[in-house]
Amino acid sequence: MFRERMNTRILGENNLVINRFFNLDGRAYEGGSLSVKTKELLGLVASLVLRCDDCITYHIVRCAEEGVSRDEVFETMSIGLIVGGSIVIPHLRRAVDRWDEAEKLRG
Amino acid sequence: MFRERMNTRILGENNLVINRFFNLDGRAYEGGSLSVKTKELLGLVASLVLRCDDCITYHIVRCAEEGVSRDEVFETMSIGLIVGGSIVIPHLRRAVDRWDEAEKLRG
Amino acid sequence: MFRERMNTRILGENNLVINRFFNLDGRAYEGGSLSVKTKELLGLVASLVLRCDDCITYHIVRCAEEGVSRDEVFETMSIGLIVGGSIVIPHLRRAVDRWDEAEKLRG
Amino acid sequence: MFRERMNTRILGENNLVINRFFNLDGRAYEGGSLSVKTKELLGLVASLVLRCDDCITYHIVRCAEEGVSRDEVFETMSIGLIVGGSIVIPHLRRAVDRWDEAEKLRG
Amino acid sequence: MFRERMNTRILGENNLVINRFFNLDGRAYEGGSLSVKTKELLGLVASLVLRCDDCITYHIVRCAEEGVSRDEVFETMSIGLIVGGSIVIPHLRRAVDRWDEAEKLRG
Amino acid sequence: MFRERMNTRILGENNLVINRFFNLDGRAYEGGSLSVKTKELLGLVASLVLRCDDCITYHIVRCAEEGVSRDEVFETMSIGLIVGGSIVIPHLRRAVDRWDEAEKLRG
Numbered sequence: 296m297f298r299e300r301m302n303t304r305i306l307g308e309n310n311l312v313i314n315r316f317f318n319l320d321g322r323a324y325e326g327g328s329l330s331v332k333t334k335e336l337l338g339l340v341a342s343l344v345l346r347c348d349d350c351i352t353y354h355i356v357r358c359a360e361e362g363v364s365r366d367e368v369f370e371t372m373s374i375g376l377i378v379g380g381s382i383v384i385p386h387l388r389r390a391v392d393r394w395d396e397a398e399k400l401r402g
Numbered sequence: 403m404f405r406e407r408m409n410t411r412i413l414g415e416n417n418l419v420i421n422r423f424f425n426l427d428g429r430a431y432e433g434g435s436l437s438v439k440t441k442e443l444l445g446l447v448a449s450l451v452l453r454c455d456d457c458i459t460y461h462i463v464r465c466a467e468e469g470v471s472r473d474e475v476f477e478t479m480s481i482g483l484i485v486g487g488s489i490v491i492p493h494l495r496r497a498v499d500r501w502d503e504a505e506k507l508r509g
Numbered sequence: 510m511f512r513e514r515m516n517t518r519i520l521g522e523n524n525l526v527i528n529r530f531f532n533l534d535g536r537a538y539e540g541g542s543l544s545v546k547t548k549e550l551l552g553l554v555a556s557l558v559l560r561c562d563d564c565i566t567y568h569i570v571r572c573a574e575e576g577v578s579r580d581e582v583f584e585t586m587s588i589g590l591i592v593g594g595s596i597v598i599p600h601l602r603r604a605v606d607r608w609d610e611a612e613k614l615r616g
Numbered sequence: 617m618f619r620e621r622m623n624t625r626i627l628g629e630n631n632l633v634i635n636r637f638f639n640l641d642g643r644a645y646e647g648g649s650l651s652v653k654t655k656e657l658l659g660l661v662a663s664l665v666l667r668c669d670d671c672i673t674y675h676i677v678r679c680a681e682e683g684v685s686r687d688e689v690f691e692t693m694s695i696g697l698i699v700g701g702s703i704v705i706p707h708l709r710r711a712v713d714r715w716d717e718a719e720k721l722r723g
Numbered sequence: 724m725f726r727e728r729m730n731t732r733i734l735g736e737n738n739l740v741i742n743r744f745f746n747l748d749g750r751a752y753e754g755g756s757l758s759v760k761t762k763e764l765l766g767l768v769a770s771l772v773l774r775c776d777d778c779i780t781y782h783i784v785r786c787a788e789e790g791v792s793r794d795e796v797f798e799t800m801s802i803g804l805i806v807g808g809s810i811v812i813p814h815l816r817r818a819v820d821r822w823d824e825a826e827k828l829r830g
Numbered sequence: 831m832f833r834e835r836m837n838t839r840i841l842g843e844n845n846l847v848i849n850r851f852f853n854l855d856g857r858a859y860e861g862g863s864l865s866v867k868t869k870e871l872l873g874l875v876a877s878l879v880l881r882c883d884d885c886i887t888y889h890i891v892r893c894a895e896e897g898v899s900r901d902e903v904f905e906t907m908s909i910g911l912i913v914g915g916s917i918v919i920p921h922l923r924r925a926v927d928r929w930d931e932a933e934k935l936r937g
Contacts, residue, residue, distance in 0.1 A: 301816035312801035312858045320809045323484040323847045328473035340444045341451045341485040349813035366435035373526035377430040378448040380701025381534045385563035388515035408709035419537045419694035427702045430526045456706035480847035487808025488855045492884035495836035537698040542687035554658045555665045555699040580649035587740035591644040592662040594915025599777035602729035622923035633751045633908035644740045670920035751912040756901035765875045769913040772876045794863035805858040806876040
């Protein structure tokens, strides 16, 4: 996949700042006082209001893996919609489509 | 306070779209499948990455009222920082200052 | 179409906040003191500066339906370009392409 | 005023790109197929969704000068609110405050 | 190509504001106190933090033409990543892919 | 100063992600293939188009310290203005005011 292939290529460049940032990006979502699940919901709402489809897809898939329920995802998306406005709607459509796929996959 | 005074003046205008939006904005943070506390954390991280000090202050105060712990707030802010980048830092400084005040107030 | 199919699926979820927001989004563009046409131009310029192709396409089509002239659309787009800067240009290209199609369709 | 004083200082620098941009910024709001009034409403909604208080204030004052009615301003702001979401609300409060002042001034 | 075809169509419309803006956009990157190369790096980092793939691609190609080195591009991208945060990463992946192509082309 | 006081307080919290991010933010502007001076110009233009006054002020001061010339700063700001549009102008006014102060200080 493009995502994995490019990550490998980017990290292989050995730019200290970029490589540490990628590492830190992973650490930010590890469980702590907040659960991994809550952190993925935080990542999802942040991605929604900033309107980045790739980031939304990533957190949608992670939410499904972490056992987030359909209602929890929709409530998170409703906050993203209220905060970010109608400009979020096209991303919401794609997010729901991804969620339906991810939900089907986990059975 | 300016916030309350202007809300009254805006709602008194009776613009249907604006008034319903204000109402909906309140509903979005009511407890459901997700707790009020989690929803306030979602509001906080969304406000951080969109860099709105007034919105951050509002959710910081609400988080303190809902019993969010200091570690939970810092973990939420760390996700906002990673997602939104260094451009978030000036808002992070003010957010932490507000949090310290709000924490002191609740004792 | 994806847009309609997803709207149906989203509304069928019966999330109160999302459904009311979708309803409100429709109401905002109804005629009042400002004409429907002027409101569509407002929607277009807002979509341009926020750089959302789906939203731009939607308002371009609505503008064509409301009888907006070619010059009026270009003047609206020129304001979007000045306010939003060169980062708007890729969206401007696609917007003009959509407008030419929509203009052809209305004959 | 700071605004005028800095404009003079900036233009006095004789940077060709900046000076031409400032000139172009003025031209964009001149009457054409769209009236000056409609163009000021476009400038207002674009400033609202991009959340720039100085720009909002400028267009609010210009709207008042061009004879825009209170209802027209509120309908424009309602579209800005729907498109841009609740993150716009703090700016909406200040915008309405400015509008009330500007309306009082024109009598 | 779509880019060139649409530019021709847009400029052919003879909207004074749009045409002068396009001209000014070209002038901004001409050599002055800063070299063309440095200006292209400025254009690249601005496009990265504003997350516009078309603009990123344009400046990546121009950087390659101006003899920017691989390390210089990665250092510029590392600043874009730190300033703009993880929301920049999907654009970074595509930017590196474009750079690898552009570097191959110049041999 | 508020900036330093809050940085100390934030780092004292010992949130691993936040502390490493602050460290990385410093590393990103160290000299490498690109000079410190060029990196500060990159930081300035990124801050301008993202419209963060605190970040702009920081990089303006650093540019003055690194011996950037007045023309180089204005050319960098002209690119920020073209890329980001008129919404950048209020920040440009404050940036030029800061630059004039910083220039006076370095004599």
